[in-house]
Amino acid sequence: MRIGYPCLNWTLGCKGSKTFRIASYSDNRLIESIENNLDCLLKMLEFNVRNNIFFFRLSSVLVPFASHPVCKYDWQRHFRKTFLNIGNFVKKNKIRISMHPDQFTLINSPDKNIFNRSHKELSYHARVLDLMGLDSTAKIQIHVGGVYGDKQKSIDRFIYRFHKLDNIIRKRLVVENDDSSYTLKNCLSISAKTRIPVLFDVFHHSLNSSGESIHDAINVALKTWKKKDGILMVDYSLQKKGARAGSHAESINIKSFKSFLEKSKPYDFDIMLEIKDKEKSALKAVKALRTDRRFVKY
């Protein structure tokens, strides 16, 4: 079981997701940003290893505008060695990596242009992981997408479109239950036809599910991950007090985290903490795992 957090580290003095406005695009600006982001990424990974954090989500703006027509620069060639170097660090330390393209990446959109743009965006994500030389346990997670007034049709469109994607994407793509439209059960139905692993989001499941217990949900999600996929990835978050349902809390609550771990026994998986204070909560979670005798076997 690894603990992770997404994209950003507040302790370090660097930002690994520096971008800029498209209006001020220039190749130099792009190179500068990528340089900064990769440099900071390595620093974050080194911080993580020092602190027993072995799961990390890469920012999607590592290469700003990578899939946009405005970007014509061959950044892959320019940064080939840097990517490889980071990849080697990742492999040496057995770090698990994930990426999560944003809400505009919709492969089940009825609009073909949106699909085409999403395809390009996914290619970019896959190429980043390929450039690092990572195997297919490094994943790209997306949601099913929109409902467009007909859920079953939209699920079928997802499946159809999945088969149109390049192999470098298909081998890394995993689908995640969301908080309002597609439940774990819906994702499993997609998995049955595509063999896409299902990433289980605990928080979304609490807001939108068919009522499966955490134990049962993990049990079924876990079976969709084959050896080449690595172990199940789980997104974990909790409700922010006083805010509307679905907003993410500022900080982890170790008591409820431990209660989740209890409910998830005896399964092993990697946990991504989608919590606002990032590494701070990850450090607490790692400590909880390492000091509580109920969980030391992980």
Next chain:
DNA sequence: TCACGTCAAGCAGAT
């Protein structure tokens, strides 16, 4: 130096 309007892009649900 700081405040704050806006940022490439889509969708759903809340207000």
Next chain:
DNA sequence: ATCTGCTTGACGTGA
């Protein structure tokens, strides 16, 4: 009809 949240806040103009 308009706003908010989501991947992740943060860019950058104007004062």
